[in-house]
Amino acid sequence: MKKILVLMASLLALPVMAGEVSNPYLRASAPGAPNSAGFMVISNPTDQELALVRAEADLAKKVELHNHVNDNGVMRMRQVEKIVIPANGQVELKPGGFHVMIMGLNKQLKPGEQESLTLHFSDGSSQTLNVPVKKVQPMMHAGGNKMQHDMAGGMKKEMHKH
Ligand SMILES: [Cu+2]
Structure with a gap:
């Protein structure tokens, strides 16, 4: 409790928080x-x-931190311990x-809606954000292949390859 109060006091005292988040959004889902x-x-x-x-959110079973790596011209997702x-x-x-990977959605994410997402940082701080849902165009990369990430169930398929 004492720790929390100290943390709150220090957050109030600082003009800027460590870990300032701007322009957060969630990809709308089909x-x-x-x-x-x-x-x-x-x-x-x-x-x-x-x-x-x-990161955590109520809207899905699992939330992970991911990166994309270019594996011989194919973009693949990898879970990372931290960003x-x-x-x-x-x-x-x-x-x-x-990206913050959201797996096992228990609802459809519709453009214009807002969802709660909580971020935890290495300094012990956390932030709960109201994140708008936006339509994200499927990304094309240099190879012209649609990324695994944009395919429904792509993650599962990818895991089975290992
Ligand atoms: Cu991912």
Whole structure:
């Protein structure tokens, strides 16, 4: 309890919080689609490295942190333990890169709606955001292939390959 009060006091005292989130959005999902993803820009105005270490949301069974890697011209998702935001820097979570992976949706995500997403950072802080749902165009990469990520059930298929 004491710790929480100290944390709250320090947050109130600071003009900017570590881990400033801007432009967060969730990818709208097709009816019955199991997965979605969350994107945003996270800034770290402090002189200490910060990392996004966990995310959670009520709208799905599982929320993970992912990155995309180019594996011989095929974009594949990988789970990552954390997403580092350099001191005095920022990181962009975007289609084709880092993202908050939302797996096992228990509802359809419709454009214009807002969903709650909680982010946990390496400094012990957390933020609960109201994130708008937006339509995200399927990304094409250099190879012209549609990414695994945009395929319904693509994640499952990918895992079976290993
Ligand atoms: Cu993913």
